[in-house]
Amino acid sequence: MAIIINLDAVLDKRGMKSNELAEAINITTANLSILKTGKAKAVRFSTLEAICKVLECQPGDILEYIDED
Amino acid sequence: MRSSEWTKNIFSVTYYLLVIGWILLLGILLYAIFINSDEILEVMGDAEEFQIKSENALYTCLTYGLLSGALWIYILYVFKNLIQNLIYGPLFTKLQIASFNLIGQLIIFTSILDALSIVIVKAILNSRLEIEFDLFDFWFVIAIGTFLIFLSQIFNKARMLKQENDLTV
Numbered sequence A: 001m002a003i004i005i006n007l008d009a010v011l012d013k014r015g016m017k018s019n020e021l022a023e024a025i026n027i028t029t030a031n032l033s034i035l036k037t038g039k040a041k042a043v044r045f046s047t048l049e050a051i052c053k054v055l056e057c058q059p060g061d062i063l064e065y066i067d068e069d
Numbered sequence B: 001m002r003s004s005e006w007t008k009n010i011f012s013v014t015y016y017l018l019v020i021g022w023i024l025l026l027g028i029l030l031y032a033i034f035i036n037s038d039e040i041l042e043v044m045g046d047a048e049e050f051q052i053k054s055e056n057a058l059y060t061c062l063t064y065g066l067l068s069g070a071l072w073i074y075i076l077y078v079f080k081n082l083i084q085n086l087i088y089g090p091l092f093t094k095l096q097i098a099s100f101n102l103i104g105q106l107i108i109f110t111s112i113l114d115a116l117s118i119v120i121v122k123a124i125l126n127s128r129l130e131i132e133f134d135l136f137d138f139w140f141v142i143a144i145g146t147f148l149i150f151l152s153q154i155f156n157k158a159r160m161l162k163q164e165n166d167l168t169v
Helices: A007-014 A018-025 A029-036 A045-055 B001-036 B037-045 B055-088 B096-123 B135-167
Strands: A003-005 A063-065
Touching: A007 A018, A007 A029, A007 B055, A018 A045, A029 B001, A045 B037, B001 B055, B037 B055, B055 B096, B096 B135
Parallel strands: none
Antiparallel strands: A003 A063
């Protein structure tokens, strides 16, 4: 997919683990895994907002567009 | 009892009745072939739709009846399983979509085959070509078949929407 999720990199910078983030933003680790592996079809604004709030970052730090053509 | 349970039971009873009817028809064919065809011919000779007067015609009609019956039994079998799956399993699965599509196609195929066979058998047995089968019934069954195919397409779209919803984080 042309949208890349850079959540792992941001988590590494913050020294936070996936399960800690999942707990902080109140979603399951399975759903967070779907997001991290790029299998997600959509991200709710509320989820994005919660991630940005916990990780103190911007949506652009997590999502990246890559032209595949 | 819930309406879904009623539907399941009605389909199950119809299925088993059809299987019993099919076995009886097979018994009649075997009886005509191996024991006594005259008795069967006497009964069939007085039938309203086809007046069968020769052994070959009798065997042909009974064999066709068995083949057509087997197809309808298979349709009901798939339908019965589909309803069970819709009641007890998760909705919008690939199996349900494929089943709706298959049932729709089989109903259309069998209805056209039945209609054609009536015309052909009448032309051969009675040496006359006229369409006496009920056209309303024919188009009604075809409409049910096309509706089921349409329903399978709706289920396919619903499956995609469900998948999208499941993969929304």
